[in-house]
Amino acid sequence: MYGCLEDHKPVGPYHQRRVCRNFCISGNCAVKEWCGFSRTLMHGAPYIWVSGCPEQHTPIRPQTLKSRHLIAQRTGHAHSRSMNNAMRPTIIAFASPKGGVGKSTSCACLAGALAARGYPVLVLDLDQNRTLEQWFKRFPDLAGILTVEGLGEGEFMDRLKHHCDTRSGFILVDVAGVYQKTTIQAATVADLTITPSKLSAPDIIEAAKLHRELTHLSAMIGKPILHRVLLNEVNPLWPTYQRAALEDVKRSGVEPFGMVVHQRAPYAEVFLTGQPPHFANRTREPVRKAVEQLDDLTDRILTLLGLNEQKAAA
Numbered sequence: 001m002y003g004c005l006e007d008h009k010p011v012g013p014y015h016q017r018r019v020c021r022n023f024c025i026s027g028n029c030a031v032k033e034w035c036g037f038s039r040t041l042m043h044g045a046p047y048i049w050v051s052g053c054p055e056q057h058t059p060i061r062p063q064t065l066k067s068r069h070l071i072a073q074r075t076g077h078a079h080s081r082s083m084n085n086a087m088r089p090t091i092i093a094f095a096s097p098k099g100g101v102g103k104s105t106s107c108a109c110l111a112g113a114l115a116a117r118g119y120p121v122l123v124l125d126l127d128q129n130r131t132l133e134q135w136f137k138r139f140p141d142l143a144g145i146l147t148v149e150g151l152g153e154g155e156f157m158d159r160l161k162h163h164c165d166t167r168s169g170f171i172l173v174d175v176a177g178v179y180q181k182t183t184i185q186a187a188t189v190a191d192l193t194i195t196p197s198k199l200s201a202p203d204i205i206e207a208a209k210l211h212r213e214l215t216h217l218s219a220m221i222g223k224p225i226l227h228r229v230l231l232n233e234v235n236p237l238w239p240t241y242q243r244a245a246l247e248d249v250k251r252s253g254v255e256p257f258g259m260v261v262h263q264r265a266p267y268a269e270v271f272l273t274g275q276p277p278h279f280a281n282r283t284r285e286p287v288r289k290a291v292e293q294l295d296d297l298t299d300r301i302l303t304l305l306g307l308n309e310q311k312a313a314a
């Protein structure tokens, strides 16, 4: 462990501690290690700050995903890889304690939308039903768009580490529809965790429960967990009961995306045809609308992650 320029004393586990990191944008500078020091946790405060490096390389503050990509571009290290490396892939987890809310569907659709922009996309299927892995095997054409790997609970972290070391682009993780160990693991390592939820009380209650758990977990580990609720299968006619449910969402404390995903045939057809909307017949009006909605969602996600200036990483 390298010393901290602000002379904080190194500590052991950084559970319940904030973390200071010396980080240098020079590809050759060794000062890239975490330097933990004791400090009381404060909700909402940035948990990483940057001290520059003893070799006087330019510091970047704060270290965001976007800056990580800029670092990689500037240092020409776009293809050097490790868990701490600037160019590790962006991880998005789809997690919900409730089943049937549209995790696998939205994961497959977003995978298609990102692939259509030229990003390499790997989907890790952690659900024991293996919805996405089976889908990938049933439709061999999908291999030209993305990759899906089914994983057991015990192998998730090791495989993820391996993929972070060897891949760029996006890793989407489809977690089983229960609150379990992999839910916590995925949310902890993900850059963004998405919980799809229908506009119905049981879905909203479960999404809010997960949101509270993740907020608590975030405070425990001293690391922000970015969590957003994706309102899914919304009737485009906005019946009264859905309007009322939207009020429940606002009161529940969850953070929804500023858009919703409608209930549309092209979403439901993904598992029947093997074609995410971006790769389906776009002359069909419902497909065109689904693509429009997914592009809006993708733009919002990229903005949230500070990646909106990135060109397609083909």
Ligand SMILES: Nc1ncnc2c1ncn2[C@@H]1O[C@H](COP(=O)(O)OP(=O)(O)OP(=O)(O)O)[C@@H](O)[C@H]1O
Pocket (backbone or CB within 6 Å): 098, 099, 100, 101, 102, 103, 104, 105, 106, 127, 131, 176, 177, 232, 233, 234, 261, 262, 263, 264, 265, 267, 268, 269
């Ligand atoms: N926006 C949508 N429009 C139409 N149908 C949808 C939409 N989202 C999901 N569905 C349908 O809802 C059903 C459940 O979706 P999905 O399997 O993606 O949920 P899940 O959360 O992954 O479920 P599980 O917890 O069982 O894994 C599927 O039949 C799917 O086709």
Ligand SMILES: [Mg+2]
Pocket (backbone or CB within 6 Å): 103, 104, 105, 127, 131, 174
């Ligand atoms: Mg599923």
